[in-house]
Amino acid sequence: MLKQLSHRIKMNMTLSIKKVFEQYMASIGWDEKQYDVVKFMEQWRHYLYNEATWFAELDDQTKMNPQFHEQLAVRINEIIDQLVNEPPTDEQIAEINRLTERLGIDDFPYGCKLEAKYHIERLQQELKKKKS
Known part of the structure; x- marks a missing residue:
């Protein structure tokens, strides 16, 4: 069913999954112990x-079809798997190292590109507060 959707809708679906996952993980501070699939x-x-x-552009028949939602769930899992397995870039690693050094913070673990992005943004905010 997903294969029948337009390329634009499939791309927007992927972006939506990434956006919601990134927002959810940020809301729990990327603490894997707090991850709750139901939430x-x-x-x-x-x-x-x-x-x-x-989603609003889809017809009601598609929206109500259990097969569509099953395939969407599979796609969500695939995207999340890709996201958590995408390694941080060299630039991200260097930026985290620079920020933790400036803040006097010991090394801390981060496993993927999205998590590194989260920590960079968090550490940059922390540095701004420290300078104020």
């Missing part, structure tokens, strides 16, 4: 029905 799916459903313009 993530609640956030996903809220986004899907209230913010995803691509």
Whole structure:
């Protein structure tokens, strides 16, 4: 069913999955112990029905089709798997090292590109506060 969707809708779907996952993980501070699939799916459903313009464009028959939602769930898992397995860039690693050194923070673990992005933004905010 997903294969029948337009390229634009499939791209927007992928971007939506990434956006919601990134927002959810930021909301729990990228603490894997706090990850709750039920809470993530609640956030996903809220986004899907209230913010995803691509979903609003689908016909009601597609939206109600269990096969569509099964395939969408598989796609969500694939995207999340890709996201958590995408290594941080060399630039991100260097930036985290620079920021932790300036802040006097010991090394801390980060496993993927999105998590590194989260920590860079967090550490930059921390540095701004420290300078104020």
